[in-house]
Amino acid sequence: MARTTSGALEAPRDKTDEIITDFLVGNLRLDVRKGHVELMGHRIMLFRFEFLVAVQKQLEEMIGDSASSVMYLAGERAAKEVLPAMSDRIREVLPGRESLVILRSMSDVWAMIGVGRATMTEFDPEEGRFAFKIEHGAYPAAYGRSLKPVCHMWAGWAAGVAKTMFARDVVCEEDGCVAAGEDVCTFTIRPRP
């Protein structure tokens, strides 16, 4: 079931955005006495994106082009470690409509923690081909201008999600990046050659 569009793979959401925002905000807990922040029962940390950007820039200074691989593989590793904790259902989900709903939920969580708004633009799990975009991305904004795409961690995360959900060996590439002058960050996921 291949579905490719130039826009988003979604119908207008009417009040769904508001409902999901209310749900997520209702599941955010802050305990200053203990120094705990929890989102949907999982401990998270609130930090400026410059913190993550500093890690990437330090790596770029020390190991050059290999820094992108480190960030990518870290994102992929994080996805593999975090996804099973997010939902047991993910492991048994079918490659159809249900997985689109789960991906939409992940996009909502990303939006909640401030990554930006991610939207699927191609969804073909049978062929292992996907594409998505991130609008209003905080990471490339924090990074500043670059000649090349910089969102390696999100690319790795997306590859890890696709590998975990659809049991396919895939790679994700960021084709265009806000840091490199594009309006949105765009990513494609393809089977590993």
Ligand SMILES: [Zn+2]
């Ligand atoms: Zn980017």
